[in-house]
Amino acid sequence: MTAFAALSTANYKASVRDKTTVFFTFAFPLLFLVVFGLIFAGQEVEGSGRNYIDYIAPGVLSWGVGNAALFGIAFTLMQWRNDDILRLIRMTPTPLTTVLASRYTGALVIGLVQAVLFVGVALLPAFGLSLAGSWPLALPVLLLGVTAFLSMGVVVGSRANTPEAVAAIANSIMVPMAFLSGSFLPIDLMPAWLQNISRALPLRYMNDGISTALTGSGDLATIGLSSAALAGFTVVFGVLAVRTFRWSNNS
Amino acid sequence: MTTTHAIESSTPSSEEPIVEAGTESAVVLDGVRKRYGDVQAVDGISLTIRRGEFFGILGPNGAGKTTLIEIMEGLRQADAGTIQVLGMSPWPRNVALLPRLGLQTQKSAFFARLTAREHLATVAALYGLPATAAGPALKLVGLTGEADKRVGDLSGGQRQRLAIAGALIHEPELVFLDEPTAALDTQARRDLWQVLRELKAQGRTIVYTTHHLDEAEALCDRVAIVVTGAVIALDTPHRLVGAAHVPTRVMVPVGQLSTDQAGALPGVIRVTVEGGSVVLETTTAGATLAAVGDLIGLDEVQTRTATLEDVYLELTGSETRS
Numbered sequence: 001m002t003a004f005a006a007l008s009t010a011n012y013k014a015s016v017r018d019k020t021t022v023f024f025t026f027a028f029p030l031l032f033l034v035v036f037g038l039i040f041a042g043q044e045v046e047g048s049g050r051n052y053i054d055y056i057a058p059g060v061l062s063w064g065v066g067n068a069a070l071f072g073i074a075f076t077l078m079q080w081r082n083d084d085i086l087r088l089i090r091m092t093p094t095p096l097t098t099v100l101a102s103r104y105t106g107a108l109v110i111g112l113v114q115a116v117l118f119v120g121v122a123l124l125p126a127f128g129l130s131l132a133g134s135w136p137l138a139l140p141v142l143l144l145g146v147t148a149f150l151s152m153g154v155v156v157g158s159r160a161n162t163p164e165a166v167a168a169i170a171n172s173i174m175v176p177m178a179f180l181s182g183s184f185l186p187i188d189l190m191p192a193w194l195q196n197i198s199r200a201l202p203l204r205y206m207n208d209g210i211s212t213a214l215t216g217s218g219d220l221a222t223i224g225l226s227s228a229a230l231a232g233f234t235v236v237f238g239v240l241a242v243r244t245f246r247w248s249n250n251s
Numbered sequence: 252m253t254t255t256h257a258i259e260s261s262t263p264s265s266e267e268p269i270v271e272a273g274t275e276s277a278v279v280l281d282g283v284r285k286r287y288g289d290v291q292a293v294d295g296i297s298l299t300i301r302r303g304e305f306f307g308i309l310g311p312n313g314a315g316k317t318t319l320i321e322i323m324e325g326l327r328q329a330d331a332g333t334i335q336v337l338g339m340s341p342w343p344r345n346v347a348l349l350p351r352l353g354l355q356t357q358k359s360a361f362f363a364r365l366t367a368r369e370h371l372a373t374v375a376a377l378y379g380l381p382a383t384a385a386g387p388a389l390k391l392v393g394l395t396g397e398a399d400k401r402v403g404d405l406s407g408g409q410r411q412r413l414a415i416a417g418a419l420i421h422e423p424e425l426v427f428l429d430e431p432t433a434a435l436d437t438q439a440r441r442d443l444w445q446v447l448r449e450l451k452a453q454g455r456t457i458v459y460t461t462h463h464l465d466e467a468e469a470l471c472d473r474v475a476i477v478v479t480g481a482v483i484a485l486d487t488p489h490r491l492v493g494a495a496h497v498p499t500r501v502m503v504p505v506g507q508l509s510t511d512q513a514g515a516l517p518g519v520i521r522v523t524v525e526g527g528s529v530v531l532e533t534t535t536a537g538a539t540l541a542a543v544g545d546l547i548g549l550d551e552v553q554t555r556t557a558t559l560e561d562v563y564l565e566l567t568g569s570e571t572r573s
Contacts, residue, residue, distance in 0.1 A: 001372070001376045001381065001382055002376065002379075003376050003377050003379065005376070006372065006373045006375075006376030006377065006382075007373065007376075007377075009373070010362045010365060010369070010373045013364065013365060013369065014362065014363045014364040014365065017364040018363075018364060079363075083360055083361070083363070084356065084358055084359075084360035085360050085361075085362060087326065087356070087360060088360040088374070088377075088417070089377060090326075090344065091324065091325075091326070091349055091352065091354060092349060092350075092374070092377035092378050093346045093349050093350050093377075093378065093379070094377045094378075095346075248326075
């Protein structure tokens, strides 16, 4: 077995043996879908002619996937440093890229499963999402979104030394960003200046891209811009991640 | 101020049959220093560990033993000095050197929620070895029966042995063990001695720390005693004991010999009564014993010669008091 396969297997086994975390990783975005779906059931967003669900479903999905990618790697790196697992790996010839690649693959699988589950539920008549023909274009946006949030998670997990710190930092990033990027409230309802600020946030682009692909709210250019922006955020946070990465808490 | 009298490792050892290790060096340290804030953890240590040698690093808590080992392992960067491990520099991370080193640390690391076998199979894969390497490693440390238990369900001693199995799974040439017997019960400790002796017999070099002085005396070819970041003594346990002039204790049941009589015997420097015995401390055990034998016979007489522990306490005690 290669180091990549072994680390992925260890990661998978550790995940499925922690059933509570598995359950909430997938249930968390669904909870938001249910809550917002009930609040805004059957309503249209004024002036746009579109249903709330068309805004909220792609928005909550993007936030849920990004949240899981960021939290997952941040917790793992913090925990691995505290448990000296990173030190153990450091003393073997396995390169760091292999370690991160196995976590990345895991995050992509989780993101994909989250998306399939979430869209499946949103399509139920109670929520009333209808998919546009362009829905497969959501996959590259999803992939790039996971990559961008994972690279942010590496930075968070490299800075924070305790679970409390990871949760505090990650929540401070993800919760305001979810509201500002239109994950929980239709972005068209926000004042123009706030909409402009949201252009600086990766989640805004993931929302736009996923929303366009799933509901046909934009065009191909929107998906292209979203993908390019997410790739750009990945580069920026990737550079930061390489600079902040630490093998141990004391070196 | 403390004065250190590091005995150079190059001291001729021709009359010592125990060190059969090759002349090639496994570890060469020269003037190694490491400071944490106000604490000089390692204060200019120079020593050479030969290939095939079983080398003990002894010293009180906080003496700098773990820091010294971590510098050799390449986990920490020294502030000054040169470090050669198997002819290479361990810092920065040296991927060519890593497969030749094995290490067990005081705080053991295990992958979450895996069984003992799964953990070792993962470690094996990190060294590019097949998962089947886990079986023999488990057997080596006597954990075959616990192979399918989750690591979190193992006892402290079992986890310690699993960590040692992880250090040995890739058959490294040079093994670093930091207090490997700390959490083990007496039987497990003796079992591990056997494992360590076999490793040495296979020609591997072992560098280890312990607080069990009897263990260091039984296992080590040479020991370095480290106090406040410096080596204050370095030699074979036998010669350290011989050189220390710690008195031998001759114990005679109370009533057979008065303290006055005992004090007059040749070589006796001190007489006390402890635990039902008149205890004669002597620097010339042979002459004293002969005299005791002439007076009362030797049937009920016990002797206790100096051990590495006595030498250690004398050396570290005087260093920390000064």
